[in-house]
Amino acid sequence: MKIISETLILVKRSLIRYTRVPQLLVFSTIQPVMFVILFAYVFGGAIKTSINYVDYLLPGILVQTTLFGAMMTGIGLADDISHGMIDRFRSLPMSRGAVLAGRTISDLLRNVFVIFLMVGVGYIIGYRFEGTFMGALGALFLMLLFGFAFSWISALIGIAVKDVETAQSAGFIWVFPLAFISSIFVPVEGMPKIFRLFAENSPITYTVDAVRRFSVNQPVDYTFWASIIWLAAILITFIPLAVRQFRKIS
């Protein structure tokens, strides 16, 4: 399978970039660390949750980190387009899908690193994972699938706008409200009706709630499956859209 080896070559390229430019990783983790600290110490006292707020917050922050990290996919592709790298790849006898798969998969691997780092930060401020080892794997799997699915949305945006700055702002315009109108930081029960309706059905809320249940050692329930269905639907929709948009680049 040519596409697999091509994808691996491009994954290797991205990983080398992360080791050479560690700032890329460091800066992408400063923001979530700030969020953890602000919410845990500033807003935390005012937010009522069924469990200790830090234990409530951290699974949300992990999902938020992978969500914001997914935005890097589109930014990276836009960067490659504006620097002619994508034209070079397109002039080679290689699969079109490999360019996109190489990018989304390397972002997935980066997410593994960032998730472990954020769990470490969580442990410093008192978070504890109380679930089983299998629960930890389940949570990790769900978060990576989540990040991977949103990477493809981000890829579509990056290819469509073709410019780093635009990809940056176009990425966060929709991600920011999506992140806040969810159960990442606060329980949805306190939200006005329309927001609550939106939040309750958001793939973010389902994913965060499922990860939270793994974290406090509660059995898997509908939130896990609803999250999987959402993410599968996103992948089925956005992979073809991103590939189609990629073919349309000229």
Next chain:
Amino acid sequence: MNSDLIQYIQEAKVSGMSDGEIQAELLSVGWNHGDVRHAFLDNISPELENPPIEQSEKIEAVVSVRGLIKHYGSVRAVDGIDFEIPKGSILALLGPNGAGKTTLVRMLGTLITPDSGQALIGGHDVIKSPDDVRKIIGLTGQFSAVDMVLTGRENLVMIGRLCHLSKLEAENRARELLIRFGLSDAADRQVKTYSGGMMRRLDVAASIIAHPEVLFLDEPTTGLDPHGRIELWHIIKELVAKDVTVLLTTQYLDEADHLADQIVVIDKGKIIAKGTSQELKAQVGGDVLELHLTDHSQAHRAAAAIEALGIEKPRIEELEAHIFMPVRGGASVLADAIRRLDQARIDLADIVLRRPTLDDVFLKLTGHVAG
């Protein structure tokens, strides 16, 4: 240049060693790699001066373009272009910014689809079988398409692997190209530390890593210093000597003049002239009388004084106090012109009668100056 070195290379070539092997051996016995590279360039240049003429009897067109058209909205960026490039020759596409050069190259390189017309590369249609075309072409765009964070070697190995060379093949080929393009000292440095010329050479190296039969170079020397340009010219000639067919675009008339077997001049998406540089220069007819004045305020008076001698009106470049005029009649015109200018009391810095350059051709064909 070092004649021992050249002799050694010639003998080694006769014995059937590849360039890469010869270079590696020379380097391993302590030759400085700059010397080795220049010896190589000197060594191959004699055959380049005399392109094989017998080929013209049976031209094998590797690139064949018929009625190619591309619109952007209502603008016809490329408006019905036809040409053929015989195997192992260089065609220069000459034209000002916005003439449609890049659009044409991107169509031939399968990056954009033509609206109509046909283009065959090595017999493969760019519209119907772009994948087959991609297997035999190399494309260097206008901006260096290399990863700044990776090293030169990593870039080449990556592109080689993406062209389906094995790991070992890609590594060997990268090493060979790094030596040949004078980048072996910088091979393991990140590309962001490279100079513009080095980046450009790496870019061209990446384009030829899988031995393409046809190479497209879009303004390869734009932004390079004179030294970098000449180095790249050597590299291009070396490739053509190995039967690679090259299409390059340029705004520089001297570049087309120096490199190309065939020049196609385009303006506003259309071909306005085609031929060898000699043929194009013949279109201007006669010679060019060129005046350099010490005082540009005298330009119009000077032009009036010599106007009667020309076959066309003089052209004045006032800021630089230059006047150009096509003339016929050789040295007597020069004497005549000097007499008339003297009578008109014009202060001359210089006056020359010269063969027309492609600049003159371009001006004649388009009515405006290139670039």
